[in-house]
Amino acid sequence: HDVSNLAKVACLSAAIPIEAWAALTDLYTAYHISKGDRHIDFHQLHEKYGKIVRFGPRRISIRSAEALKDIYSTSANVKRSDVYASSAHFFGGTPSSNTTPDMKEHAFRRRVNVRALSASNIKSMEEKILRNIRYFCDQLVDEGKDGWSSPRDMSKYVGHLVSDMMGDITFSKNWEVQQKPDNRDLLVSLPEAVAGIHLRPETGDGFSTEQLVSEAGLLIAAGSDTTITATTATFFYLTHYPDSLRRVQDDIRSRFADLEDICIGPELASCRYLAACIEESLRMSPPVGSTIMREVLPGGLEVDGEWFPPKTDLGVPHYALHHDERYFPDAFTFKPERWLTEELGPAKSDGKTETSLRTNAAFSAFGVGRTSCIGRYLAYQEISLVVARTLWLYDVRIEPGSTIGEGQKSMGSGRQRKNQFQTLDRFVSTHQGPSLQFRRKLSGYY
Numbered sequence: 017h018d019v020s021n022l023a024k025v026a027c028l029s030a031a032i033p034i035e036a037w038a039a040l041t042d043l044y045t046a047y048h049i050s051k052g053d054r055h056i057d058f059h060q061l062h063e064k065y066g067k068i069v070r071f072g073p074r075r076i077s078i079r080s081a082e083a084l085k086d087i088y089s090t091s092a093n094v095k096r097s098d099v100y101a102s103s104a105h106f107f108g109g110t111p112s113s114n115t116t117p118d119m120k121e122h123a124f125r126r127r128v129n130v131r132a133l134s135a136s137n138i139k140s141m142e143e144k145i146l147r148n149i150r151y152f153c154d155q156l157v158d159e160g161k162d163g164w165s166s167p168r169d170m171s172k173y174v175g176h177l178v179s180d181m182m183g184d185i186t187f188s189k190n191w192e193v194q195q196k197p198d199n200r201d202l203l204v205s206l207p208e209a210v211a212g213i214h215l216r217p218e219t220g221d222g223f224s225t226e227q228l229v230s231e232a233g234l235l236i237a238a239g240s241d242t243t244i245t246a247t248t249a250t251f252f253y254l255t256h257y258p259d260s261l262r263r264v265q266d267d268i269r270s271r272f273a274d275l276e277d278i279c280i281g282p283e284l285a286s287c288r289y290l291a292a293c294i295e296e297s298l299r300m301s302p303p304v305g306s307t308i309m310r311e312v313l314p315g316g317l318e319v320d321g322e323w324f325p326p327k328t329d330l331g332v333p334h335y336a337l338h339h340d341e342r343y344f345p346d347a348f349t350f351k352p353e354r355w356l357t358e359e360l361g362p363a364k365s366d367g368k369t370e371t372s373l374r375t376n377a378a379f380s381a382f383g384v385g386r387t388s389c390i391g392r393y394l395a396y397q398e399i400s401l402v403v404a405r406t407l408w409l410y411d412v413r414i415e416p417g418s419t420i421g422e423g424q425k426s427m428g429s430g431r432q433r434k435n436q437f438q439t440l441d442r443f444v445s446t447h448q449g450p451s452l453q454f455r456r457k458l459s460g461y462y
């Protein structure tokens with residue numbers, strides 16, 4: 017068996033194209049992590065070499081929708097890569113559900129977290145979400161020139177808002193990051209606060225204090241930066257694609273007579289074009305842009321027609337897959353329409369089109385399978401509420417002359433596109449801008 021495996025490894029090594037020093041050392045990855053362009057590098061490697069590339073001594077990236085299913089499905093013969101365990105020390109050394117290598121432990125913790133983030137729980141906390149959004153909206157305007165506010169760096173404003181929402185929703189504690197710039201020491205009150213949502217009253221079962229600390233850390237890390245990037249990116253793309261902005265704004269203003277009508281429920285859920293804009297922003301700028309690694313277990317794993325030996329680390333690169341022309345034609349253009357089945361031409365008997373099936377299969381912003389995002393519903397509600405309320409209230413424009421957040425030639429290969437939101441890949445993402453101005457909508461206009 018070993019000999020046959022060795023033969024397969026040899027064939028594989030010959031078949032897989034190698035970016036010379038990438039294959040030999042993890043320093044290659046370290047270099048791109050420090051530059052914050054790992055997501056772009058994956059894209060460029062796959063454009064150059066095709067579906068499979070090696071980027072470390074035993075690390076392989078596969079860009080295909082089939083690989084998403086094969087690597088991350090519940091039944092795949094893999095475990096989390098050891099890379100995960102390294103983040104546990106941030107939260108007192110106890111692994112969280114997203115970092116523990118013990119999949120049974122993970123399943124238990126995931127079940128508790130899923131319940132905490134259910135749709136009915138989120139609805140019951142809606143007022144807490146909304147009071148932060150009201151404050152955010154109030155902060156967007158001031159007495160600027162010609163009715164336009166002074167410029168707002170949306171990465172910062174949205175960052176403060178999401179931190180406060182996360183405090184309220186997840187830990188029943190408003191951190192007043194929006195109101196008080198000094199209030200950034202978030203971790204202090206987490207252990208007690210997180211207990212509120214994680215206790216399971218019907219069984220008395222719950223997390224230990226150490227587990228609570230690590231789950232708290234996970235929810236902050238998983239829910240904050242990701243939602244900040246997604247919301248900010250949506251503002252970026254809408255302001256850089258005025259036709260889309262107009263369409264979303266017209267839709268929202270004509271549907272809702274009053275600002276307070278914009279709340280979680282069927283009417284907001286039926287704003288299909290808004291949802292498509294959020295989806296498309298997540299495609300263009302996935303908050304987790306590079307890969308989520310899995311280690312192949314004894315017995316090996318077949319992925320998209322290729323066999324991989326035990327101990328290989330495999331991953332699908334999200335940003336690169338989202339910019340693969342086979343799934344997303346004209347991949348660097350913001351086209352919310354690609355998410356609207358009814359605008360894509362003839363439907364099959366199940367109402368879906370070939371294009372939408374391909375598109376959905378290759379969308380991986382929330383991960384796939386047994387560790388995929390359990391905060392997706394919450395994220396969509398938050399982003400929809402923030403964007404819909406802001407656009408209902410205000411006209412918006414890019415600060416004249418400002419290019420912050422945009423790409424430009426001087427930033428180097430892969431960052432030259434003006435209409436693409438630039439992010440630094442730190443597993444999650446950091447960014448600046450766009451710099452936007454707001455103006456109260458002219459009364460009586462709608």
Ligand code: HEM
Binds near residue numbers: 129
């Ligand atoms: C647009 C916003 C978001 C994006 C793009 C996103 C993305 C992701 C991704 C890619 C994963 C998979 C990580 C992996 O497999 O290792 C993940 C997992 C997770 N996300 Fe999110 N996320 C978002 C918002 C949220 C929110 C708001 C919460 C909760 C407050 C949350 C909680 C989690 C948790 C707990 C996990 C781990 C699940 C598990 O291991 O079972 N996420 N997210």
